[in-house]
Every structure is written in structure tokens, then in C-alpha cells.
Amino acid sequence: MTRSFLARNPSVLWFLAILALFTLVVTVLAEGFGIGLIPTAFVKTLGKTLCLCLVALAMDLIWGYTGILSLGHMAFFALGGYMVGMWLMYARTEEIVVQALASGPIPATAEEVAQGVAGQIFGVVGGSDLPLIWGFAHSAWLQLPLVLIVPGGIALIFGWLAFRARVNGVYLSILTQAMTLALALYLFQNDSGLRGNNGLSGLQNLPGLADWPQSTVSILFFLASALLLALGYLLAGFVTSGKFGSALRGIRDDEQRLRFLGYPVEGYKLFVFTLTAMIAAIAGAFYYPQAGIINPAELAPIASIYLAVWVAIGGRGRLYGAVIGAAFVSLLSSWFTGGMAPSIPLGFYTLHWVDWWTVLLGLSFVLVTLFAPKGIGGLFDRLPRKGAGQ
Amino acid sequence: MSALLEVSGVSVTFDGFRAINNLSFAIGAAELRAVIGPNGAGKTTFMDIVTGKTRPDEGRVSFGEVPRSLLTMSEAQIARAGIGRKFQRPTVFEDQTVTENLMLALKAHRSPWRVLFWRETAADRDKVQALAAQVGLADHLPRRAGELSHGQKQWLEIAMLLAQEPRLLLVDEPAAGMSFIEREQTTALLVELAKTRAVVVVEHDMEFIRRLNCKVTVLHEGSVLAEGSLDHVTKNPQVIEVYLGR
Numbered sequence: 001m002t003r004s005f006l007a008r009n010p011s012v013l014w015f016l017a018i019l020a021l022f023t024l025v026v027t028v029l030a031e032g033f034g035i036g037l038i039p040t041a042f043v044k045t046l047g048k049t050l051c052l053c054l055v056a057l058a059m060d061l062i063w064g065y066t067g068i069l070s071l072g073h074m075a076f077f078a079l080g081g082y083m084v085g086m087w088l089m090y091a092r093t094e095e096i097v098v099q100a101l102a103s104g105p106i107p108a109t110a111e112e113v114a115q116g117v118a119g120q121i122f123g124v125v126g127g128s129d130l131p132l133i134w135g136f137a138h139s140a141w142l143q144l145p146l147v148l149i150v151p152g153g154i155a156l157i158f159g160w161l162a163f164r165a166r167v168n169g170v171y172l173s174i175l176t177q178a179m180t181l182a183l184a185l186y187l188f189q190n191d192s193g194l195r196g197n198n199g200l201s202g203l204q205n206l207p208g209l210a211d212w213p214q215s216t217v218s219i220l221f222f223l224a225s226a227l228l229l230a231l232g233y234l235l236a237g238f239v240t241s242g243k244f245g246s247a248l249r250g251i252r253d254d255e256q257r258l259r260f261l262g263y264p265v266e267g268y269k270l271f272v273f274t275l276t277a278m279i280a281a282i283a284g285a286f287y288y289p290q291a292g293i294i295n296p297a298e299l300a301p302i303a304s305i306y307l308a309v310w311v312a313i314g315g316r317g318r319l320y321g322a323v324i325g326a327a328f329v330s331l332l333s334s335w336f337t338g339g340m341a342p343s344i345p346l347g348f349y350t351l352h353w354v355d356w357w358t359v360l361l362g363l364s365f366v367l368v369t370l371f372a373p374k375g376i377g378g379l380f381d382r383l384p385r386k387g388a389g390q
Numbered sequence: 391m392s393a394l395l396e397v398s399g400v401s402v403t404f405d406g407f408r409a410i411n412n413l414s415f416a417i418g419a420a421e422l423r424a425v426i427g428p429n430g431a432g433k434t435t436f437m438d439i440v441t442g443k444t445r446p447d448e449g450r451v452s453f454g455e456v457p458r459s460l461l462t463m464s465e466a467q468i469a470r471a472g473i474g475r476k477f478q479r480p481t482v483f484e485d486q487t488v489t490e491n492l493m494l495a496l497k498a499h500r501s502p503w504r505v506l507f508w509r510e511t512a513a514d515r516d517k518v519q520a521l522a523a524q525v526g527l528a529d530h531l532p533r534r535a536g537e538l539s540h541g542q543k544q545w546l547e548i549a550m551l552l553a554q555e556p557r558l559l560l561v562d563e564p565a566a567g568m569s570f571i572e573r574e575q576t577t578a579l580l581v582e583l584a585k586t587r588a589v590v591v592v593e594h595d596m597e598f599i600r601r602l603n604c605k606v607t608v609l610h611e612g613s614v615l616a617e618g619s620l621d622h623v624t625k626n627p628q629v630i631e632v633y634l635g636r
Contacts, residue, residue: 244508246494249485249486250486260441264501
């Protein structure tokens with residue numbers, strides 16, 4: 001037995017320590033359990049940011065390490081959200097329906113309840129029956145595994161077709177954009193079975209815990225997101241160290257060489273593509289209950305491009321770079337677009353950040369690409385380190 | 391005599407251009423062979439066919455004591471069956487250390503799952519040490535491959551091929567860009583390697599081939615023009631006309 005992957009990746013332990021400290025501080029300051037300095041809405045923003053960091057980690061694995069610029073990973077993120085949302089929405093609606101029927105003269109039958117739930121959920125798109133794909137939604141045990149199975153399955157089939165045909169580079173990126181666009185357009189239809197452009201809502205209410213205040217729920221989700229990010233970081237650290245990580249970087253830098261060394265390159269790509277799709281799905285499954293709502297716009301091609309921008313700005317090919325990029329850019333983005341940033345009056349024109357933020361983001365993306373190709377994470381290379389020459 | 395690699399009647403056409411035309415070629419289990427020919431003679435295409443990169447339109451390619459067709463195998467499967475290929479430009483993973491490059495190449499299970507749970511053993515480290523020593527890179531193990539000189543990269547690539555324990559080595563222009571001393575060392579290494587395995591060297595440099603002192607196959611317009619010792623083929627009037635005369 002040689003040095004464990006943790007010893008080879010000192011950044012993993014550093015990251016976990018910083019994340020633990022951050023989590024502790026936020027919990028102590030939050031409204032839910034702590035002294036109330038951080039409002040619940042901001043706890044939710046932080047919890048969502050942690051989920052975005054997790055999906056950025058997945059993006060870094062597939063792009064930064066393996067060199068596959070997937071511009072469709074936010075589709076898996078959103079699908080994870082839809083899968084968990086179906087259960088949350090069904091369970092919550094069921095509670096309401098049961099309550100409403102309880103006042104009637106005779107107890108409601110299971111069939112009446114199911115009818116009521118279907119009417120409540122699908123009335124908005126003119127339906128009254130539960131579509132077939134909601135068959136598992138009544139049970140957490142049946143529905144929650146779909147968070148992994150559905151996005152993982154789509155990634156597996158898509159990846160198998162694309163990689164087997166040796167689709168590479170920009171062509172693969174375009175294909176993944178087409179995939180996420182196709183899924184979004186499908187979900188926008190009212191008869192897709194997922195309420196069209198209304199999406200799923202009320203996801204912040206946990207079934208059975210209706211009397212828990214959102215301040216408590218938010219901090220629980222925040223803690224769960226932090227734990228997931230820690231686990232995801234450990235997994236990513238394990239995958240990228242050792243010979244497997246070496247092989248991934250080999251695919252990125254010269255896949256032909258690796259192929260002639262006897263490595264089934266397509267198998268590796270499929271493995272990483274599917275694994276990262278499932279990581280993205282889990283991140284989405286924890287993000288959307290904190291957001292409260294999901295709709296097909298979340299699968300828009302631009303979402304996946306943003307993901308790539310975060311990772312590029314943070315520094316691809318290093319795990320903490322992806323996390324820094326996602327946290328930094330998404331927090332900054334919600335600050336600028338949330339109306340918190342002061343508008344700048346220029347006399348002849350008033351600069352509103354809501355409109356100009358994307359320009360600023362695009363500009364910084366260009367600047368990072370030109371002048372700091374290693375991103376923000378590259379700054380850490382300038383720190384003096386022990387045992388130089390390693 | 392049973393051949394390790396046998397290529398017979400192979401043809402391949404790219405957009406109407408016949409790159410390989412009814413080519414037949416065989417090499418024994420421990421043999422050094424030089425393949426020469428003018429530009430466009432089909433040398434690289436020949437290697438592409440043997441390593442599975444290009445599928446021929448017709449013909450047979452078989453490999454091993456119990457001959458097995460290579461035509462249905464993927465590049466990776468062919469490599470695992472024991473055919474190593476060195477490219478013209480040195481192709482090593484420049485971003486990784488010499489040790490990482492060699493570890494990646496060591497003969498071992500290649501499936502993603504097995505590689506994910508692979509752990510380096512003392513025997514692996516010894517093998518990497520020995521390979522590095524064999525090509526004169528023992529002192530450079532912790533260095534990034536990108537920092538090595540051109541000649542050192544060539545050797546690292548050769549060491550990576552050896553790490554796979556191949557039975558047939560295809561070497562494309564090993565002497566390109568090497569200094570005089572590096573060429574001498576490369577010649578000695580190739581001659582030594584060919585004692586225990588088959589080695590095919592594609593080379594332009596006549597002086598280098600003379601030093602290899604082995605049987606030579608001359609390719610021209612996708613088929614074999616002449617075969618024999620270097621002196622024998624250089625006296626062949628056809629060879630003089632198409633290759634040496636110009």
C-alpha cells in the first residue's frame with residue numbers, strides 16, 4: 001500500500017477544512033439555529049451556491065480533466081431537480097388534498113385522493129389524469145432513485161452513441177447543446193407530463209414537515225448541500241488522482257497515444273460522462289428544493305454555457321478552481337442581478353447592472369481566457385510552497 | 391518459418407487514391423526490419439493498418455503464433471494483443487511526469503474500473519526504474535515530460551512502448567531530430583530489442599538503416615518493390631530509379 005490519494009492531493013483536506021469552517025459559521029449566524037444575522041433567503045442562496053459548486057466540480061471532471069467540453073451538463077442538473085420535484089410536489093399536494101377531503105361527511109378513498117392530486121397538479125395544463133411517468137411519484141423510495149437513473153441513463157445512451165462514433169471536440173459540444181435544447185423544448189410542451197412551462201413549484205415544502213419554518217428547512221438543506229459538496233470533492237479527488245486521473249489527463253492531451261497504449265478511450269469517456277451527469281443530477285436534486293421552483297428554462301443551452309464559464313474563470317483542471325469559479329461568479333451574479341448593486345448614473349444614460357451584468361461577465365471571461373488561462377485558481381500557483389521542485 | 395505478423399494482399403483506397411496496393415509483408419518473432427520508401431509510398435498507412443487505425447478494403451492481417459485477424463479489433467485491443475507503436479513526432483503526455491507516463495504504460499488491466507482501483511506496488515516502481523534506466527532517464531523520473539529534450543522524449547516514448555511488453559514494435563522515424571550520439575544509442579537500443587521481439591523501423595535516413603544492419607523492405611506506390619539486405623536492394627535498378635536515384 002502506498003500513500004493514499006489524500007496524501008497525494010493535499011488540496012482535498014484543505015478544502016474540506018475550509019468548507020467545514022464556512023458551514024459552521026453560517027449555521028451559527030443563521031436565523032434557523034443560530035443568532036439570526038444571516039436571513040433565511042441568504043442561507044438558501046448559499047445552499048444553492050454549494051450545489052452549483054458541486055455541478056461545477058462535475059464540469060471540471062469532464063472538461064478540465066478529460067478534455068470533453070460538454071455544454072449539456074445543466075440538463076442533467078435540471079433533470080435531477082425534476083425527478084426530486086415530482087415526489088415533493090405529489091407528496092405536498094396529497095397532504096393538501098387529504099386535508100380538504102377530511103372535512104367531508106365520509107372518509108375519502110385512495111382513488112379520490114389520487115384524482116384530487118392529479119387535478120390539483122395538472123389542472124393548470126388542462127389535464128386531470130396523472131401521466132404514466134408520475135407512476136412512482138407517490139413514493140420517495142421509488143421516485144428518488146430516478147434522480148440518478150434518469151439523467152444517468154440519458155447520459156449513458158447519449159455518450160455511448162457519441163463516443164462510439166468518435167465525435168470529438170467542438171462537434172461534441174454542439175451535440176450536447178442540441179441535447180439540452182431538445183430536452184428543454186420537449187419539457188416546454190404542455191403534454192410532456194411535467195406541466196410544460198409552468199414547471200414544478202412549491203418544492204420548498206417538505207412532505208410531513210409542513211409546520212417546520214423555512215428558516216429551519218433552509219439550514220438543513222444548507223448543511224446537506226455542504227455535506228454533498230464534501231463527498232463530491234472527495235470522490236473527484238479520488239477519481240483524478242492515481243492512474244485513473246493520469247489516464248483522464250492522457251485523454252485530454254493526446255487520446256490517440258492513450259489508445260495505442262491499449263486503453264479503451266471510449267469506455268473511459270462514457271464512464272466519466274455518466275458519472276458527472278449523475279453528480280450534476282444530485283446537485284440539482286438539492287438545488288431546486290431550495291429554489292422552490294423548476295421550469296424548462298433551466299435546461300436552456302445558455303445555462304450549460306454559464307457552467308463552462310464558471311469553471312473557466314475559476315480555473316479548469318483543478319478541483320478547487322471549479323468550486324471557486326462557481327461560488328464567486330454565481331454569488332456575484334445574484335448580487336448584480338438581484339438589484340442590490342447600485343446603478344451608475346452617467347448623466348446621458350443610467351447603467352443598470354441587471355442589464356449590464358452579462359456584458360461584464362462576458363468581458364471577464366474574455367479577459368481570463370486571454371490573460372489568466374489558469375483562472376482564479378491559478379493564483380494559488382504563485383504561493384510559495386514547501387518542497388519546491390516536486 | 392512462422393511469421394509473427396503476416397499482411398497479405400492488403401489494399402486501401404482514400405478518395406480514389408490507392409494508398410496501399412496489394413501489399414504483402416511478414417516478420418518473424420525476433421527480427422529487425424527496416425521499411426523505406428519515398429514520400430507517399432504508403433509507409434504510414436501500412437502502420438495505420440497494422441495498428442487498427444485504418445481499415446483496409448481487402449486483404450488479411452494476422453498476428454501471433456496462433457494467427458488471429460487484427461481486422462476486427464479496435465486500436466486498443468490490438469495494442470493489448472502486443473503491438474506497440476511509436477509515432478514520428480514524440481508523443482508523450484507532456485503535462486505529466488516521466489514516472490506517471492511510464493506507470494500509465496505499464497502492462498496491466500486497462501478497463502476503467504480496474505484502473506480506478508489500481509494501486510501502485512513496489513514491483514511497479516521497480517519496473518519503472520528499470521525502464522527509465524534502460525533509456526537513460528533514471529535521473530529524470532520526477533520531471534515533467536514536457537521539460538525533456540527532444541531526444542529524451544523519443545526515448546521516453548520508446549520506454550513507454552517497452553512498458554507494454556509488446557511482441558511487435560512499430561517505430562516511425564526514430565532518429566528524426568536526434569543528435570549524432572543519440573542516434574548511436576538509439577541504434578544500439580533497437581538492435582538489442584530485436585533480439586527478443588519483432589521490430590519494424592520506418593526510416594528515411596540511409597546511414598541510420600545501414601547501422602541497423604538488417605533486412606530492408608522497400609515500399610513504392612503502396613506495394614513492396616524489393617526486399618533483402620541493404621546492399622541487395624540498393625543495387626536493384628528499380629529501387630535506384632524510384633528512390634535513390636533522385
